[in-house]
Amino acid sequence: xxxxxxxxxxxxxxxxxxxxxxxxxxxxxxxxxxxxxxxxxxxxxxxxxxxxxxxxxxxxxxxxxxxxxxxxxxxxxxxxxxxxxxxxxxxxxxxxxxxxxxxxxxxxxxxxxxxxxxxxxxxxxxxxxxxxxxxxxxxxxxxxxxxxxxxxxxxxxxxxxxxxxxxxxxxxxxxxxxxxxxxxxxxxxxxxxxxxxxxxxxxxxxxxxxxxxxxxxxxxxxxxxxxxxxxxxxxxxxxxxxxxxxxxxxxxxxxxxxxxxxxxxxxxxxxxxxxxxxxxxxxxxxxxxx
Numbered sequence: 001x002x003x004x005x006x007x008x009x010x011x012x013x014x015x016x017x018x019x020x021x022x023x024x025x026x027x028x029x030x031x032x033x034x035x036x037x038x039x040x041x042x043x044x045x046x047x048x049x050x051x052x053x054x055x056x057x058x059x060x061x062x063x064x065x066x067x068x069x070x071x072x073x074x075x076x077x078x079x080x081x082x083x084x085x086x087x088x089x090x091x092x093x094x095x096x097x098x099x100x101x102x103x104x105x106x107x108x109x110x111x112x113x114x115x116x117x118x119x120x121x122x123x124x125x126x127x128x129x130x131x132x133x134x135x136x137x138x139x140x141x142x143x144x145x146x147x148x149x150x151x152x153x154x155x156x157x158x159x160x161x162x163x164x165x166x167x168x169x170x171x172x173x174x175x176x177x178x179x180x181x182x183x184x185x186x187x188x189x190x191x192x193x194x195x196x197x198x199x200x201x202x203x204x205x206x207x208x209x210x211x212x213x214x215x216x217x218x219x220x221x222x223x224x225x226x227x228x229x230x231x232x233x234x235x236x237x238x239x240x241x242x243x244x245x246x247x248x249x250x251x252x253x254x255x256x257x258x259x260x261x262x263x264x265x266x267x268x269x270x271x272x273x274x275x276x277x278x279x280x281x282x283x284x285x286x287x288x289x290x
Contacts, residue, residue: 010037078244
């Protein structure tokens with residue numbers, strides 16, 4: 001048994017569209033998870049034209065996810081931070097204040113697209129921050145960082161249903177600690193910016209947390225909780241997230257780079273973070289709104 005879930009920005013999902021697709025695929029009666037925003041129906045088999053339909057729906061600002069029905073509600077959330085739980089890349093914002101923003105943004109974009117080695121790209125960018133006053137970190141947090149819509153509701157709802165939430169980032173603990181506390185994560189992992197005499201040294205502590213460290217977090221936390229990787233929903237947008245996205249029971253490419261999204265079966269390009277709840281079968285009335 002499979003479940004097809006359609007998700008769109010609020011007010012953008014037409015009932016006629018849902019019914020047309022349900023009829024074409026021979027699905028069961030549609031269940032509306034949120035009026036004009038999210039609906040699902042069950043299927044006996046995986047549609048052969050799934051990705052052609054997916055492509056067509058993208059032009060209508062509708063995301064489509066088809067997955068096995070059994071086990072889709074997860075017990076753990078493993079989330080990237082930059083451009084996933086927050087709307088910015090922290091290192092780009094620090095670099096902008098330091099006057100090297102354009103240069104660093106280009107490196108970040110190439111690294112997240114998988115064109116550059118993550119560790120080398122991180123060290124190159126951090127080196128450009130050498131001499132920056134550590135007070136800039138708090139300034140960036142206060143003035144430049146905004147949360148991705150739906151994040152607090154995602155966390156609150158999963159926690160209320162027994163979910164364990166982990167924030168894992170190739171960014172910096174100076175940011176993940178604040179983001180994790182604000183959104184309600186149980187724990188967070190990231191790189192540590194080295195600071196001496198109140199200024200950034202242009203380096204980070206070792207070992208560097210990148211793609212493999214995110215996979216390690218998946219392995220370690222699931223073992224600690226006594227659950228399996230199939231019990232995890234992971235979300236990210238960059239090439240360094242592909243390892244954990246591929247290993248998790250449900251790996252969600254959220255507003256991801258095209259080269260990243262192409263390697264993931266679950267792609268959310270138009271919905272916000274509450275799409276991760278709809279994908280698990282939560283209805284709007286199940287949400288813990290904060």
